Amino acid sequence: MELRFLGACSEVGRSGVALRTEGKCILMDYGVLLDDEIGFPAHISAREVDAILITHAHLDHSGLAPLFYLRDGIPVHAVEPTFKFSDLLIKDFLHLSGYYLPYEYVDLKNMMDHAVRHRYSEPFEIDGISVVFLNAGHIPGSSQVLIEAEGKRLLYTGDFSTTPSRLLNGAEHWDLDLDAIVIESTYANEDHPERLALEKEFVSRCRDVVERGGTVLIPAFGVGRSQEVLSILEANNFEHPVHVDGMALDAIKLLAEHPESLRDFELFERAVKNARWINDWRDRRIAVKTPSVIVSPAGMLKGGAAVFYMEAISQNKRNAIYLVSFQIPGTPGRTLLDKKKFVIGGKERKVLAEVDKFVFSSHCGRSELESVLSRLDGGAKVFVVHGAEGNCERLASWASEELGLEAHAPRPGDIYKLE
Ligand SMILES: [Zn+2]
Ligand SMILES: [Zn+2]
Structure with a gap:
């Protein structure tokens, strides 16, 4: 099994991670970077991808996914209201942003026609790969993705918060036994106030x-x-x-x-x-x-x-x-x-x-991120994404120095084998 990092590498935006097993490829998120100009993640050909998982509707996670629906389509999996929110946000993006986008409304519609809706904590299979969405506590419908394939277990946190808010319960815990974690680091440099x-x-x-x-x-x-x-x-x-x-x-x-x-x-x-x-x-x-x-x-x-x-x-x-x-x-x-x-x-x-x-954050703060990583056992590889201003590197160094874990802050296009 290998992981290829397409975006959200030392920045907050354009998330995208491809997981490849023997013959199959699952893409987790494919978003945009919202800046003066819009930024895209590294390219991956539509022909290569067998399924897409969307962790949540924010445009930095879902905003470029319709690109895979220009000709035909592949299944796209998420927990509602993610599809409804994505539809709302991407329509707004198409019509109002004034950005050039490499897809049109019909492609978004085609994507929605391929939507496969799931509930939290109910595992499903994609070509022999076991997937389960766990509540991420970030926005309604937001999920962490737990994947099991070829005897390996991987967690992709997406954007997550372990602290409950008024609107949402905190992110669901997973058991300790992971081979790899891809973790966000938006607030790796600061704790949130009580x-x-x-x-x-x-x-x-x-x-x-x-x-x-x-x-x-x-x-x-x-x-x-x-x-x-x-x-x-x-x-x-x-x-x-x-x-x-x-x-x-x-x-x-x-x-x-x-x-x-x-x-x-x-x-x-x-x-x-x-x-x-x-x-x-x-x-x-x-x-x-x-x-x-x-x-x-x-x-x-x-x-x-x-x-x-x-x-x-x-x-x-x-x-x-x-x-x-x-x-x-x-x-x-x-x-x-x-x-x-x-x-x-x-x-x-x-x-x-x-x-x-008054930051009512829907992301983990520093000590919450550190405590999540502290729960891993020694064999897990750590990949830190979705952090600006040195936060990916900061959390990766902490994990390797304090916990002795193999930890990376990947660059766009980097490939890591999980063996
Ligand atoms: Zn988000
Ligand atoms: Zn995000």
Whole structure:
């Protein structure tokens, strides 16, 4: 058996790992890198691939998968609502991003026609290779992939979080006996603050802003994080208006069809019912004049209605912008966080509103990653992916120095044999 790393090598984006056994090849994720220009993982020919597994719907894991459906098709496996979310995100990507993409809407549709839907923890076979999706606790439908073939066991974590959130249960544990693990490392350099304390501080800061007559903008991914923020506000009895905009609304409708994917569906329903849904520009103009919280895409302020909101609220110090997810270097959200500046009308301007981050992460923090690796026994090989700014190398060095494991931070195109 061999592993070929196609992307997410020392960066957060364009995930893709190919697993080849005697005569068969399974591709796990095939995503894009969202930067000023869109980046693709290393090439793998459609003829080589026998099946695709998608760990979750984020575009850095699923955004290039339709490329395999230009002519005919192969089965694509995932846990719902992954397909529904992928369809939503990729359609948006095709229509609104302005990026050049090497596939079209019909290819996405063809991919969806080849969807094979699974439940967590129910093993299935692909040509003699045993596969099971385990809950990853990252977004609804997100999975880790446990594979057994040719007497070897491999875990690909995808993006995962072992800590439960308001929306999701924490990632499921697997037993210790692995021959290899491919693990993400988004937060290998830092620990997350204690979650309940962070929630309390966040809600109390939102309350302060609204009570001084200001508006809080919370740029958040439409799928997952927006609903998490709504649930946090609801669970902490936030009594002021909360607006929700953009793709978050489509995702809410899809989640209503998948109560099994949520930790507390009743809390989610209450949060959704109490939020004010923004349907058009008239609603948006009213929202920015209302002392309230506005939850809107895009999560890193790259396009989406959040750009309109930034123009409307960033120049008044009564207001606040609270970032709630990882900001990839180079994105407008990262620039806002690091320099308190934002481009408005083509010009970079100082932001007068309060800017802060409350990272309600859906990824493991440093000690969670380390404790996962500490549970492995000596024979397991470790491959660290999906980390920026030295995090893949950092976690791989830790695993080899502290645990004595064979650990690598692969480069794109690297092939490793598991023997
Ligand atoms: Zn993700
Ligand atoms: Zn990711």
